Amino acid sequence: MSISFKKTYKFAVKSALYISLFSVGFISILSYFFFEFNWLFSLTFGVSILVFSFFVLQYRVERFIYRRVKKIYDDISFLDSSEFRNQSITTDMATLTKQVKKFATDKKLEIEMLKDREEYRREFLGNVSHELKTPLFTVQGYISTLLDGAHKDKVLRKKYLERAEKGVERLVYIVEDLDMIGKLEMGDESLELVEFDIVELSQNIMDLLEMQANKKDISLSFDSKYYRPIYVLGDYEKIQQVMLNLVMNSIKYGKEGGSTEIGIEDLTNNKVIVRITDNGEGIEKQNIPRLFERFFRVDKSGNRAEGGSGLGLSIVKHIIEAHDEKIYVESTFGKGSEFSFTLEKVEKASSN
Structure with a gap:
């Protein structure tokens, strides 16, 4: 030097x-x-x-x-x-003081960031362990019971094997979601961009989830009549997954006899915004910033009766961001929530 x-x-x-x-x-x-x-x-x-x-x-x-x-x-x-x-x-003392102060500030920020990462890592590992432990213990319990002699009872054997299969399916579901979110975060999941009708996709989602909505007497509908298709540019299957996750969540946390509406609006000349609105439980204000974190659940009871891997909203966020688009949340606790995201609009020439 x-x-x-x-x-x-x-x-x-x-x-x-x-x-x-x-x-x-x-x-x-x-x-x-x-x-x-x-x-x-x-x-x-x-x-x-x-x-x-x-x-x-x-x-x-x-x-x-x-x-x-x-x-x-x-x-x-x-x-x-x-x-x-x-x-x-x-x-020169003035120059040296500035340099040392800047160095100290940078190091302090770096230490705080490392602490946040460490806390996030611990929480993530704890969540993964918790999510995997429940189905693993379930499968292990049923198999152990069968090995202890329950396999001789044909009715009980079938019942326990079916329950063990559900536990394995849940494990596979969690692992597949973890694999997908890992690829999305690392940018390894490529997008296959195509032009498609978002109105038609939304209708397909509502048809697919109609039976689940009927179980809670929740109505699925558009916010208004859409007489013409609205074409957007995106990865069809991944946007379909986004819509599935958001509508399923609105049903999962919806009120008995409630409603879920899908709305599609022009945002700018080349953008549309898709809204999924419900009148369900709503989300407390302090929980909204953490909604898209992996394994974060608003319900702290640990109840997994509704299923899901706890990665749905995190995957939704990564898919939308991979399209260079934005996702938004508005919610009032006890009144309902609205999740919305933008997509690039495609103008189709009208045929006579």
Whole structure:
């Protein structure tokens, strides 16, 4: 590292001036009492002392500060600060203070970010363990019971094997979702962009989930009549998964006798926004920012009766962001929620 001094000389000049004034005054007094007083000699002596003191002080102070500042740079460089390693050493205190403060601020932010990541990692591993543990123990319990002799009862054997199969299906479902979200986060999941009618897709989703909605007496419908197709550009299967997850959630957390509506609006000249609105339980305000986190559940009871991997909304967010689009949430606790996302609109020439 090269030395880069900013020579203000303020300290050296003042110190040299004090030494010179004292020396000239002392010599003048001695000359007055013991020798013949000579102004020229006193002035020459004073200037000589001033110059000599200035250079000695300036050099010594710079070397003194440099050695200690270099140690600071070396210590900081040891902490893997590429910014400090690439900078020349300065003994200017204002510049050094700014550099150290910036370094300290950056390191503080880095430490806080690492703490957040560590907390997220612990929470994620705990959630994965919890999600996998329930179906694993279920399967293990039924198989152990069968091995202990229950397999001799044909009725019981079939019943337990069917329940074990459901546990295995849930495990497969969680693993497949984890695999998908991992690919989406790493950008390994490619999109197959095609033009399709979002109205038709929405109708297909409602037809597919009609039976599940009927079980809770929830009506599925459009917010208004759509007489013409609305074409968008996107990955058909992945947008279908987005719609499935959002409508299924509205049914899962909907009220008995409630409703779920799908609306499609022009947002700008080349964008449409798709809205899924329900009058269900709603979401508390403090939970909304965490909705798209992996395994985050609004229901803290741990009840898994409604199924799902806990990754649905996280996958939805990643799919929409992979399309370079936005997803939004509005909710009032006890009144209902609205999830909406944008898609690129495709203008089709009307045929006569």
